[in-house]
Amino acid sequence: MTRILLFLLITWGMLTQFFWFAFAVTVWYVFRYAGYELMVLAILIDGYYGAFFSVPLLSIATLIFVLSVNVMKPSLLMYTEKNEMVS
Amino acid sequence: MKKYLSTTKGNYHRTSRKSYRGWLIGTITLICFGLIFPWLVSSVSSTVLYPINVTANWFKTSDSVFPVYVRSRTELIAELESLKEQMATSASTRLSVDRLLEENMQLRAMANAGTSTERLLARVIANPSKLAYDLLQIDRGTDDGVVVGSPVYTGMDTVIGVVVHTANSYAFVDLFTTSGFETTAYIVGPNVFATLEGMGGGIARVKLPQGVPIAEGQLVILPGVSSGVYGEIISIENLPTQPEQYGYVAPPVSLSSLRYVSVSLDAVNVKDKSEIGDEIRSAIRAQMVLDDNIISSLSDIAEETEESDSEEVESDVVVAEEEESDTEVEVFEVVEEVN
Numbered sequence: 001m002t003r004i005l006l007f008l009l010i011t012w013g014m015l016t017q018f019f020w021f022a023f024a025v026t027v028w029y030v031f032r033y034a035g036y037e038l039m040v041l042a043i044l045i046d047g048y049y050g051a052f053f054s055v056p057l058l059s060i061a062t063l064i065f066v067l068s069v070n071v072m073k074p075s076l077l078m079y080t081e082k083n084e085m086v087s
Numbered sequence: 088m089k090k091y092l093s094t095t096k097g098n099y100h101r102t103s104r105k106s107y108r109g110w111l112i113g114t115i116t117l118i119c120f121g122l123i124f125p126w127l128v129s130s131v132s133s134t135v136l137y138p139i140n141v142t143a144n145w146f147k148t149s150d151s152v153f154p155v156y157v158r159s160r161t162e163l164i165a166e167l168e169s170l171k172e173q174m175a176t177s178a179s180t181r182l183s184v185d186r187l188l189e190e191n192m193q194l195r196a197m198a199n200a201g202t203s204t205e206r207l208l209a210r211v212i213a214n215p216s217k218l219a220y221d222l223l224q225i226d227r228g229t230d231d232g233v234v235v236g237s238p239v240y241t242g243m244d245t246v247i248g249v250v251v252h253t254a255n256s257y258a259f260v261d262l263f264t265t266s267g268f269e270t271t272a273y274i275v276g277p278n279v280f281a282t283l284e285g286m287g288g289g290i291a292r293v294k295l296p297q298g299v300p301i302a303e304g305q306l307v308i309l310p311g312v313s314s315g316v317y318g319e320i321i322s323i324e325n326l327p328t329q330p331e332q333y334g335y336v337a338p339p340v341s342l343s344s345l346r347y348v349s350v351s352l353d354a355v356n357v358k359d360k361s362e363i364g365d366e367i368r369s370a371i372r373a374q375m376v377l378d379d380n381i382i383s384s385l386s387d388i389a390e391e392t393e394e395s396d397s398e399e400v401e402s403d404v405v406v407a408e409e410e411e412s413d414t415e416v417e418v419f420e421v422v423e424e425v426n
Contacts, residue, residue, distance in 0.1 A: 047132030079164025
């Protein structure tokens with residue numbers, strides 16, 4: 001439920017003046033959850049802005065960002081001796 | 088310490104890699120699909136994000152109790168004060184403007200130039216500082232007759248950009264100040280054409296060679312748009328060691344404070360690459376075909392040249408014969424001396 005609400009909040013923020021707020025929530029969201037659905041959201045927002053008629057920068061940036069965070073995430077988490085992940 | 092941390096059992100790496108690949112492939116496929124069919128993705132996005140867009144617009148522009156309450160009364164009071172100030176300022180210069188406008192119309196009529204086109208009032212939903220891209224969002228779209236390429240004005244003749252993307256109920260305006268946007272401008276004063284390039288942040292600049300007398304306050308006009316005054320030079324960067332100088336240009340109204348704009352319903356004549364290529368090819372072909380008058384004059388010149396050449400050849404033959412006889416005489420004299 002929290003995840004859905006946060007996702008809607010990010011969508012809302014990207015379409016209104018709360019752009020930096022949305023960015024901050026996105027960073028936390030991607031780290032907390034996998035956040036792959038944000039890439040689809042970025043594609044939709046780029047479509048909304050008509051960015052596919054030139055270069056969809058937001059989609060590309062989100063793709064790189066989400067994948068980078070998910071690649072780096074295992075290094076940023078702590079593991080116990082029993083292979084238990086501590087977040 | 089361990090009691091206060093949340094622990095999760097499981098192999099994180101394996102599940103992550105699977106979903107990682109799937110999402111990567113899916114997203115890249117979607118992006119490629121969007122680049123191939125941008126209009127389709129745009130339509131889908133407009134449909135999917137429609138509820139959020141409507142809610143956001145309602146929140147920002149509605150006069151209902153809740154949005155007004157949230158936006159707070161102070162913002163409306165500030166807007167009212169600002170409008171009063173603008174009215175007071177504009178009233179003092181209205182007479183001069185009317186007189187100049189009338190004179191301008193008369194001169195345009197005499198010069199058979201295009202007059203003002205039909206305009207549509209639009210409200211600014213979001214300005215560049217509130218959007219992910221350096222665009223202006225207005226609340227008019229294709230339903231109202233807005234098309235891609237329509238010039239967007241503030242005031243009577245200050246053009247600030249062109250519509251670059253339209254949906255049914257909204258449109259995005261690409262500003263002349265958007266970074267990378269280039270257009271030809273005419274600077275009143277030195278009376279020169281220069282390329283106006285967007286710098287972002289509501290500022291554009293013109294690049295001119297050293298020696299061109301540009302000054303602050305000079306008007307910049309965009310000849311590509313009918314009656315398109317853009318703004319004036321507000322600052323000059325001129326280093327004597329550099330071969331060029333820069334004039335920084337800004338519209339008279341700050342883009343972040345724009346609330347209303349007007350959209351011309353006549354789009355700027357946009358041509359694609361193939362049309363431009365065809366025109367260039369036809370121009371080159373036209374250059375290859377000479378006019379009849381030129382051909383006749385060239386043939387006259389050729390005939391005159393031939394006549395003069397034949398005369399020269401004849402005179403050369405005579406000279407050669409004379410020289411030949413002279414050498415024969417000389418040879419004869421040498422033989423006699425030897426004998």
